[in-house]
Amino acid sequence: MGNDAPDDDGYVHRPSGEPPRxxxxxxxxxxxxWVLVGMIxxxxxxxxxxxxxxxxxxGVVRSFGLTLRAAYLALPLVPAFLLGAIAVWSALRSRQS
Incomplete structure (x- = not known):
């Protein structure tokens, strides 16, 4: 059986006539x-x-109105929220460029 596909001779049409940069x-x-390094x-x-x-x-934990258990739960959320905010900031900044 014959091959119905056209022959590929390597030609690529570039309307501008310039090679890609x-x-x-x-x-x-x-x-x-540096902000990302700081967050890490x-x-x-x-x-x-x-x-x-x-x-x-x-004593310091209680001065913030937290129990020890609440502090154990809240502390890991700090870098999680900040890294999420940095990801959004980075994505928006890359769209502007």
Whole structure:
């Protein structure tokens, strides 16, 4: 049986007549990168350390009107909400560029 598909000779139509260019990218880390690094440090170092010292800091926890159990539940939510906000900020910022 014959092949009904047209022969592919490698031709690609480019209406502008110019070869494609790679998008301009910046190799700089920038403010967004440093904010993300700060949030990762907060989420992986600061908050776990705070959870470990919570029993010794019950007076501080009570001054915020929280029980120890509520503090154990609320502390991990801080980096979760902040990382979510950074993701939205980053997505909106990338759309503007």
């Amino acid at each position: 790679q998008a301009d990218t910046s190799e700089e880390f920038g403010r967004e990168g 440090i907060l989420g992986f170092l600061v908050i776990p350390t705070a959870i470990l010292v919570l029993p010794a800091a019950q």
